[in-house]
Amino acid sequence: MDEQITKAFLRLFDGNQDRHLVLRGKPEKNDKGKLETKARLVDGPLTDEVAWAHEASVGVSPVRADSTCHYGVLDIDWYDMPEDDVDRVADRLRTRCAAFRSKSRGLHVYVFASEPVSARVMHDYLVTLRKRLPKNTARKTEIFPKATQTVISDGDKPTSVNLPWHGQQRELAFLIDDESKKRALDEHGHMAMLSHITEKCRVNASVMTQIADETPTLDTSDIGYRVPDNPAGRNDLLLRVAASMQSRGWPDSELEAEIRRMNGDCLPMAR
Numbered sequence: 001m002d003e004q005i006t007k008a009f010l011r012l013f014d015g016n017q018d019r020h021l022v023l024r025g026k027p028e029k030n031d032k033g034k035l036e037t038k039a040r041l042v043d044g045p046l047t048d049e050v051a052w053a054h055e056a057s058v059g060v061s062p063v064r065a066d067s068t069c070h071y072g073v074l075d076i077d078w079y080d081m082p083e084d085d086v087d088r089v090a091d092r093l094r095t096r097c098a099a100f101r102s103k104s105r106g107l108h109v110y111v112f113a114s115e116p117v118s119a120r121v122m123h124d125y126l127v128t129l130r131k132r133l134p135k136n137t138a139r140k141t142e143i144f145p146k147a148t149q150t151v152i153s154d155g156d157k158p159t160s161v162n163l164p165w166h167g168q169q170r171e172l173a174f175l176i177d178d179e180s181k182k183r184a185l186d187e188h189g190h191m192a193m194l195s196h197i198t199e200k201c202r203v204n205a206s207v208m209t210q211i212a213d214e215t216p217t218l219d220t221s222d223i224g225y226r227v228p229d230n231p232a233g234r235n236d237l238l239l240r241v242a243a244s245m246q247s248r249g250w251p252d253s254e255l256e257a258e259i260r261r262m263n264g265d266c267l268p269m270a271r
Contacts, residue, residue, distance in 0.1 A: 006048045008194040012112070013060060013163050014070045017045040021059030021160040023103075041160075057103065057170070059160035063145045067152045068116040072126050073144040073161045074109040076137060081106050085137065090174045090181050092132045094257035096201045098175040100164035106140075107173055108164065114202045117209060119150035124212035125203075132261050165190070177201050211254060238263055 062069045099109040149158040164170040177200035
């Protein structure tokens with residue numbers, strides 16, 4: 001076990017310190033095709049020894065005792081998810097993140113904040129991202145932290161989510177940094193990948209907070225209007241919304257992703 005790698009891993013996945021999940025044994029498929037293995041909840045924080053024990057898979061809740069998160073997870077529960085659909089997820093998200101295969105060959109998309117944000121902000125930001133996914137994928141996607149577990153009090157036990165790499169195959173599927181989507185970092189080793197994610201794949205906390213706070217006003221079902229069917233009216237509305245978002249400091253990639261979602265990915269915007 002490399003102590004430097006382990007400490008970098010625990011810093012990146014800095015979650016709940018009250019308990020963690022350990023999964024051991026050979027996984028078996030249930031009637032629905034999902035791989036299951038024996039899980040055991042352990043009181044106390046994830047230790048260095050357990051974090052890098054290759055015979056076990058580990059899980060931690062993103063929600064810390066002060067109800068903040070360094071990261072959140074989109075858990076796409078799609079067994080043996082085809083590579084083409086994995087690529088569609090990367091193309092639709094348009095935000096910095098790192099995605100790894102789950103034990104059932106679904107997808108865990110980890111989103112990291114530049115500094116701790118409230119669990120509610122993290123949850124609402126992930127809701128925004130889930131809306132960008134293709135509908136068949138969004139229906140299979142669970143969010144961590146859960147909506148009912150964003151405020152921690154005595155006795156609360158927020159749900160853990162598995163972390164990448166350990167136990168069964170949980171290799172990198174893709175990552176999106178400040179430059180582009182990448183899929184071939186495994187060859188650089190774990191330390192290089194952890195450093196790359198830490199330095200280049202975090203979402204600015206203030207941007208995350210702003211987008212999370214504004215998400216309801218951008219949803220047509222919440223603000224009570226319909227996007228016009230005619231191209232001229234549709235483009236006029238979307239351009240006005242885009243100008244408003246831009247004036248409030250939305251990053252270009254996030255802005256484009258939201259406009260595409262509102263537009264249904266059906267029609268090109270007029271320039």
